[in-house]
Amino acid sequence: MxxxxxxxxxxxxxxxxxxxxxxxxxxxxxxxxxxxxxxxxxxxxxxxxxxxxxxxxxxxxxxxxxxxxxxxxxxxxxxxxxxxxxxxxxxxxxxxxxxxxxxxxxxxxxxxxxxxxxxxxxxxxxxxxxxxxxxxxxxxxxxxxxxxxxxxxxxxxxxxxxxxxxxxxxxxxxxxxEKMIDLVTAISGSGPAYFFLLTEKMIEAAYEMGMKVDVAKKLVYQTAFGSGKILAQSDEDPETLIARVASKGGTTEAALKVFQRKGFGKIIQDAVKAAHRRSIELREGK
Ligand SMILES: NC(=O)c1ccc[n+]([C@@H]2O[C@H](COP(=O)([O-])OP(=O)(O)OC[C@H]3O[C@@H](n4cnc5c(N)ncnc54)[C@H](OP(=O)(O)O)[C@@H]3O)[C@@H](O)[C@H]2O)c1
Missing domain, CATH: 3.40.50.720 (NAD(P)-binding Rossmann-like Domain)
Structure with missing residues (x-):
């Protein structure tokens, strides 16, 4: 409608x-x-x-x-x-x-x-x-x-x-x-900043390894845009999409192993929990 x-x-x-x-x-x-x-x-x-x-x-x-x-x-x-x-x-x-x-x-x-x-x-x-x-x-x-x-x-x-x-x-x-709104705040409300942080860190890494900032920005922003578009349009879950990028023994797998070893999943979980806690505190006037 x-x-x-x-x-x-x-x-x-x-x-x-x-x-x-x-x-x-x-x-x-x-x-x-x-x-x-x-x-x-x-x-x-x-x-x-x-x-x-x-x-x-x-x-x-x-x-x-x-x-x-x-x-x-x-x-x-x-x-x-x-x-x-x-x-x-x-x-x-x-x-x-x-x-x-x-x-x-x-x-x-x-x-x-x-x-x-x-x-x-x-x-x-x-x-x-x-x-x-x-x-x-x-x-x-x-x-x-x-x-x-x-x-x-x-x-x-x-x-x-x-x-x-x-x-x-x-x-x-x-x-x-309504009881879910604090969690919504921690996921989609604050979420854009999490994605922005990831793009910032990717640009920094590219720069430190010798790439010009404007080139790095273009690569990272379009990669973020394209990945978001696939997520919005595809029926496949993130795990399947990751598998489609990461071939065995390849570059993506090498990067994913570092994310895993350094506890990326736990960092994201802790960050979301912190945002959730803060949303409750703010609602309670703290
Ligand atoms: N921005 C976001 O990403 C976002 C995300 C989720 C929820 N929200 C919510 O959306 C709401 C608006 O956020 P915003 O970012 O649009 O804020 P904003 O840019 O500060 O807009 C609020 C507007 O209201 C005006 N205003 C102040 N007192 C008023 C009154 N008594 N009557 C009418 N207008 C008055 C402000 O004028 P002055 O600037 O002159 O004070 C300002 O132009 C907030 O409650 C926020 O929690 C925002």
């Missing part, structure tokens, strides 16, 4: 026009969401003006204005700003508005709490709001993101479809139970 079919006619408001807010706005317009159905608010008016000029989306004078007619509100501000950003708009949200939060480390229960502080939905007999929490990652900036999302208890099947159509504007998506 194209994103246009389910999103057409729906009014989408985005609070926060930073890296992710801009990626979402561009992605949605590219996916044929009518720009006049997208409304942006950011405290930085220059960012809004740039998006208006580039994409013809609407910009709002205040965050309250931005959300007041929205069917979907996307919270794309930094996590520490989220309580005040929600407090500002809570009482202006429509009864049926779907809330999509991409703020890292902020559980759905906290968003519900922030919404209720200023008499938003879910208090005083008002209908509880549908909330969907998303953990995107940095390649969303080039439309190749990996987002994991979790449904709040009041989100419907239709809300899920809407969220998926929005996340398609950033790249791929997958649904996970």
């Amino acid at each position: 194209s994103s246009k079919s389910i999103l057409s006619g729906l009014k989408i408001s985005i609070l926060g026009a930073g890296n992710m807010g801009q990626a979402l706005t561009r992605g949605l317009v590219e996916k044929s969401v009518y720009p006049q159905n997208i409304s942006i608010y950011d405290i930085d008016s220059k960012k809004m003006a740039q998006l208006k000029k580039e994409l013809s989306v609407k910009i709002a004078k205040t965050s309250r204005h931005c959300v007041s007619l929205a069917d979907i509100v996307i919270l794309a501000v930094k996590p520490q700003i989220l309580p005040e950003a929600i407090a500002e708009v809570a009482s202006s949200l429509g009864k049926e508005t779907l809330i999509l939060s991409i703020a890292a480390g902020v559980p759905i229960s906290k968003i519900e709490e922030y919404l209720s502080v200023r008499g938003g939905a879910g208090v005083g007999g008002k209908k509880p709001m549908a909330i969907i929490r998303v953990m995107p990652n940095m390649p969303a900036l080039v439309g190749a993101g990996m987002s994991a999302y979790s449904l709040g208890k009041h989100a419907s099947a239709k809300d899920r479809k809407i969220a998926e159509a929005i996340l398609a504007a950033l790249g791929e998506y997958v649904q996970v139970p």
Whole structure:
């Protein structure tokens, strides 16, 4: 189903026009969401003006204005700003508005709490709001993101479809139970940095062995790109793909033996565990 079919006619408001807010706005317009159905608010008016000029989306004078007619509100501000950003708009949200939060480390229960502080939905007999929490990652900036999302208890099947159509504007998506989001953060959230580290170390090794940096960069970046493309398109698992590169007694096998002997697998496991632990600590305010 194209994103246009389910999103057409729906009014989408985005609070926060930073890296992710801009990626979402561009992605949605590219996916044929009518720009006049997208409304942006950011405290930085220059960012809004740039998006208006580039994409013809609407910009709002205040965050309250931005959300007041929205069917979907996307919270794309930094996590520490989220309580005040929600407090500002809570009482202006429509009864049926779907809330999509991409703020890292902020559980759905906290968003519900922030919404209720200023008499938003879910208090005083008002209908509880549908909330969907998303953990995107940095390649969303080039439309190749990996987002994991979790449904709040009041989100419907239709809300899920809407969220998926929005996340398609950033790249791929997958649904996970909310308790998995810390692990998602350690894998796909922080993951791009792990791949960048590997490329950096390969470039350094090539340089130290006499290769010009620009040549090494070209070799490594295209190898990373091509390998990623194969992983994305192939049905074969990494072990099979490795076997297709490594012939017996060959160069790849020589390198793989070093990775194995020096505990590469254990290093990756420990690194992922550290990121996971840190994600939990941050969520707990430590
Ligand atoms: N970037 C990533 O790779 C990534 C990955 C996963 C999740 N996320 C999540 O995505 C969210 C956005 O991240 P980002 O990298 O896009 O951050 P960002 O570039 O800092 O964008 C946030 C924007 O919100 C603006 N802002 C601050 N207070 C506001 C308010 N009260 N109302 C409206 N806008 C306000 C900021 O303006 P100022 O700059 O002037 O303060 C900034 O333009 C965060 O919650 C983050 O946890 C990001």
